Amino acid sequence: MRIAVFSAQPYDKVYFEQENAHHQQTLVYFEQRLNRTTATLCQNFDAVCAFVNDELNAEVLTQLKSQGVRYIALRCAGFNNVDLAAAKTLNLPVVRVPAYSPESVAEHTIALIMTLNRKTHRAFNRVRECNFALNGLLGFNLHGKTVGLIGTGQIGLATAKILNGFGCKLLAHDPYENADFIALGGQYCDLATLYQQADIISLHCPLSAESHHLINAEAISQMKQGVMLINTSRGGLVDTHALIQGLKSRKISALGLDVYEQESQLFFHDHSGEIIDDExxxxLLSFPNVLITGHQGFFTEDALTQIALTTLNNLDQLERQQTCPNELTQNI
Known part of the structure; x- marks a missing residue:
């Protein structure tokens, strides 16, 4: 197959080429994001490999189909950027990588929590300037704190296991209860209870029409004073305007983001020599208690290896007309 890989970075090429030695597909890499303009590059390709910020709406999918594309392969778990109904109508199978490495995102979540709490990023800069004062670096013990997890799928569960090791009390909200979470001593509750009781809230749910701006002004108003909020899932889960007001009112004492609602124009590229036209x-960057990383939660050797392996295996199964357990459109 000829496979067009969009939003391709140098590290994508390294891991896909390593895995492709076992598949012998023709991979063509495009640094550009996939959208209605760049979709014209897909003429005579059998498949498109897309990432989190590529656009796969009805218009783009129709264009891809007309150019001969037969398969859509997402090299990520989330699929909020795909019009699945349109894909089914067009007979375009969509496959994804549902579990490339839950631990990679879970461990990054903990890194954000620990950094914000113990302020190691600020301490690092101080010590480099020979400033060893501790004022302003005060943290708290995670042991005994209540952490609320919204979503207890594979990533949420992996996060819960680490927090359980810290001695945290675990609360969660998820329409589908996970027996493994309960076995850790975790308790399920409604969102209102979670907001009221959690010292730290971490998001691990998919983005959908129902979960869009789940964290809004009303939700923040129900949270404990001084709550820490972490989002390593999808930017659209939170209302950025509401976050800013929550920070200004001191309701949110610390905010860790690995995702951002408008990240498609920013993340995965170097803008250090530019003026960011996003007020x-x-x-957000102006707050000393906000820590933002550029969607790097997935970014480990283990995860990149698994992403490449699963993506190419998914396409092999589709080409051989085998049942692919990672296909999305079959159950719509």
Whole structure:
């Protein structure tokens, strides 16, 4: 097959080429994001490999189909950027990588929590300037704190296991209860209870029409004073305007983001020599208690290896007309 790989970075090429030695597909890499303009590059390709910020709406999918594309392969778990109904109508199978490495995102979640709590990023800069004062670096013990997890799928569960080791009390909200979470001593509750009781809230749920702006002004108003909020899932889960107001009112004492609602114009590229024309993002950066990383939660050797392996295996199964357990459109 000829496979067009969009939003391709140098590390994508390394891991896909390593795995492709076992598949012998023709991989063509495009640094550009997939959208209605760049979709014209897909003429005579059998498949498109897309990432989190590529656009796969009805218009783009129709264009891809007309150019001969037969398969859509997502090299990520989330699929909120795909119009699955349109894909089914067009007979375009969509496959994904549902579990490339839950631990990679879970461990990054903990890194954000620990960094914000113990302020190691600020301490690092101080010590480099020979400033050893501790004022402003005060943290708290995670042991005994209540952590609320919204979503207890594979990533949420992996996060819960680590927090359980810290001695945290675990609360969660998820329409589908996970027996493994309960076995850790975790308790399920409604969102209102979670907001009221959690010292730390961490998001691990998919983005959908129902979960869009799940964390809004009303939700934040129900949270404990001084709550820490972490989002390593999808930017659209939170209302950025509401986050800023929550920070200004001191309701949110610390905010860790690995995702951002408008990240498609920013993340995965170097903008250090440019002026960022995003006032909300710049406002977030102005707070000393906000830590933002550029969607790197997945970024480990283990995860990249698994992403390449699963993506190419998914396409092999589709080409051989075998049942692919990672296909999305079959159950719509």
């Amino acid at each position: 909300l993002f710049e406002r």
